[in-house]
Amino acid sequence: MSVLRIFLAFIALGLILALGLKIYDYASSSEEKHQTTLSSFTELSELEKLRESGGSKFETSFLSGKNLVINFFASWCDPCKREIIEIQKIHARDYRTAEASFYLDERSVLFVGINSGETDEVRAQQLISETGASYLILYGDDGTLLEEVGAVGLPFTVFVNSDGVIVGKYLKAMTADDVYNRLEKYFGP
Secondary structure, X not given: OHHXXXXXXXXXXXXXXXXXXXXXXXXXXXXXXXXXXXXXHHHOHHHHHOEOOOOOEOOHHHHOOOEEEEEEEOOOOHHXXXXXXXXXXXXXXXXOHHHHHHHHHHOXXXXXXXXXXXXXXXXXXXXXHHHOOOOEEEEEEOOHHHHHOOOOXXXXXXXXXXXXXXXXXXXXXXXXXXHHHHHHHHHOX
């Protein structure tokens, strides 16, 4: 009887390890293995539907030729709020100022927040007001654009190089240091 228990324990341990490796592989693949090549990220049809906070249509040509960090968020997502605050630290050059200046100025990195799957845009705008986010925030994605870039949840961040290629994806809230690590990886010297 004890040999059977030991055998079953080893099988269970093997399954747990296999599942863990599968989850790790998915996390890695969402960042490195599944680089998405588009004719241009700015040509995604759903991007054309986005609006700026005043309600005016967003001109996608503004994104062309820039390295982009695009963070999808919703007001009901608590981790999204924490991540917006972390991104704002970099955008405002309040954290690791020299590195922020390098990426924002020399590497032309642009932070973009896209409110996605939101049922109450007023709440989303209140979230932006509460967090003090001063980088580009866009509204109006019903979740279609989020799916189009391969997201499986929120917060979700994609890194797009100046050629319009998605070079990295990240699912979960990042700290400012996490963002810097990916800026270095995708847009570094």
